[in-house]
Amino acid sequence: MEDIAAQIKKFQKELSTGTVSLVLLAVLGQSRQPLYGYQIAKRLEELGDEGALAGKQSALYPVLRNLEASGLLASEVEPSVSGPPRRYYRITKFGRDVLREWMAAWEATRESVDKVLQGDWR
């Protein structure tokens, strides 16, 4: 049973590598105003604690920073009344174009994976 748990963990880690970037970009693509890391983490928390997106929230921050470094997101720091300054992220024009392509790629992948899993593909 130990082995199965380890395999699940490994699989989820590998699954989350790409999907977390896609989800973060999509969350910011749907949001009307810029969001900061903590807000995004709380939104994703509402999705429940199953699957590849339920990992530790600390994993989101490096991904946000990478997306910013590759120009998909832009950010600015604003001081807040109640706490430390917050880094607000918003999607860039380039980010929106990339998101559209990523969504298409995701749709295609999901469809073919579903087909194989359901066994009705030939």
Next chain:
Amino acid sequence: MNADAPRMPRTIAEYLDQLRAALRGADPALIQDALYDAEEHLRAELAEQPGRSEAEMLAKVVGSYGAPEEVAEIYRDQEVKIQRALRTPRPAKQRSLAGQFFGVAADPHTYGALFYMVLSLATGIFYFTWATTGISLSLGLAVLIIGIPFAVLFLGSVRVLSLVEGRIVETMLGVRMPRRPAFSTRGMSFWQRVGAMFSDPRTWSALFYMFMMLPLGIIYFTLAVTFLSTSIAFVAAPLVKVILEANDVPYGSCNGSAVVCGWVDWWSSWPGTFCMSVCGIVLLFATLHIVRGLGYLHGQIAKHLLVAGTVRE
């Protein structure tokens, strides 16, 4: 349960200390980024639920954000992925001696370093002027009421500039530098923060770096320009001879001793200019090696003076 597992952090500072300990040995820039993210998240969590104590909040956060060791592992993991994804793949290792010598031209770091060396004269002058003006005005105004605020503002600007310089160094020289400022001053009063800025060795090492950048910038600029122009002039020698001959411009006239004139005549003959051109090519590539080496060296200097102080070992 593991007996030597660290105890549950009770305050944000304790959590950050544990995270710093768990990241020991990692890249200082990575540590600074990880601490910044954790602090921002924890403070936001605390601000969200005003009724709760810090210890209660942390007990919950260890589940959602991750315990310090887990967070450390995530960041180490991410760093490996970033290195793999963002870095341009290193050119294939050339085995032959000639391949190693000429391969330097295919390394993007060489050109980054070259550009940095030329730029460093401008940034060096700016940093030096900024630092000298700031220090002398701070000391001069110390007797007046505006002296202290001025000194505080000046030291603040030094810290911002050190972050900017870090970004330049990372882009040009490929040395990992922090992307977020080190802030360990949260929760302190304004005067405690000012005190922390004065007692932080990083402030002073960054100031020292700004002074150092003038002589270093002059040296880098001079070396880059001298070596480059000399080697390009050598390489172009046959071309210059063709142009001079075509236009009947007199050259190579000499009225010194026979030994010197024999030397001059040979170098301005056809075999001489081609020989000079070959020397120029070798010198050009040697220059690229020197530039890349100096770039690496400067990256290490910058890392030690601008970042190292963050990691309390």
